[in-house]
Amino acid sequence: MPYQNTIKSKIELTGAGLHSGAPVSLVIRPAGAGEGIRILRTDLDPVVEIPARVDFVTETTLATVLGAKGASVSTVEHCLAALRALGVDNAVIEIDGPEFPILDGSAAPYVEKVREAGLRALSAPRKYLKIKKPVRVECKDKFCILRPYDGFAITYSIDFEGSFPGAQHYYIEVNGDSFEKELCRARTFGFLGDVEKLKAIGKARGASLENAIALHEGKVVNPEGLRMPGEMVRHKILDAVGDLALAGYPIEGHLIVHKGGHEMHRRVLAALLANPDAWSLETAVQEVKVIRPRVFESRELLVALVG
Structure with a gap:
């Protein structure tokens, strides 16, 4: 029977926020069974705890922002993606600022640190959310679907319609190995022509060629x-893994996204949790099987899979 995990030793990272540009230090510490992922704003007096759950999402513009008791923390998705994919169920994240460090723009630095720290099994069995009925949200030509599946898979499609990178489609069975090999090094990206407009609204102030495409x-x-x-498109999947980690449990199901982002990820997860008939909380009895990831060569394959 798979048991819940935490990290064996603390993890320390420093850097600057992608949007704020402000320097920040982050420490991830081991936690007990059933604690989940808790974020502490240690620069505030008193310290404010912000649970890493979807009901604490306060904003999704270009990053996922969590908030509680008047405090917030931004750009949590890369860290949460690494923790979820590598099987860290419980941890305390201490941060001395309002935004996680962007590091190199990917989740690779988090993966490296978690691998170095190692995992420690706890006494409680792991639980997971099993998707029992499909849930769909849409907005114009965008959609997100969570549907039943034996494992955890993501199918993602982006389409910038006439501008580079154009349309990209990708499917992957997500687990620790596939996340590390196929997803974690994918960096956040943006258009150079948008930088000044983003800075004017308080975004992308820490962006550079060192941390973004x-x-x-x-x-x-x-x-x-x-x-x-x-x-x-791989980075969009990385973000989705982090956003779905806000369920508070691993998910057994298939996420299918077309032209999505943080808000669509939030909406489909919130819609799932609001429908008790669509999911059940199960106790894990075996590890998720590993299936080789593959890239879609055409949109027709994506359409065929979505049905």
């Missing part, structure tokens, strides 16, 4: 280019 006039501005084919 910059796109301009149909090309990647970063001198090193992309880290992998389909890096942009």
Whole structure:
């Protein structure tokens, strides 16, 4: 029987926020069974605890923001994605500012630190959310679906319609190995022409070629280019893993997204949890099987899978 995990030793990271540009230090500490992921704003007096759950989401513009008792913390998705994918069920995250460090724009630094710290099994069995009925949310030409599935898979489609990177489609069975090999190094991305507009509304003030893919006039501005084919759609999947971690439990199901983002991820998860007939809380009895990830070569394959 799989048991809940925490980390064996503390993890320390420092950097700057992608949107605020402010320096920040983050410490992840072990936690007991059933505690889940708790975030502490240690720079505030008194310290404010913000649970990593979807009902504490306060904003989803270009990042997922959580808030409680007048305090907030932004850009939590990369850290939460790494913790969820690598099987960390319980941890306390201490942060001395309002935004998680962007680091290199991916989840790879978090994965590296979790691997170094190692996992410690706890005495309580792991529980997971089993999708029993499909749940769908949509907005114009965007949609998100959570449907029953034996495992945890994500199918994602992006389409920038006439501008680079155009349309990209990707399917992956998500587990610790596939996340580390196929997803965690994918970086956040944006269009160079939008930077000044974003800075004017308090966003992207810490963005640079060191922590994001910059796109301009149909090309990647970063001198090193992309880290992998389909890096942009893979990063969207990375974000989705982090946003779905706000369920508070691993999910057994298939997430299918077309032209989504943080708000669509939040909406489909909230819709699921608001419908008790669509899910059940189960006790895990075996580890999730591993299926080789694959890239969609055409939109027709995505349409066929969605049905």
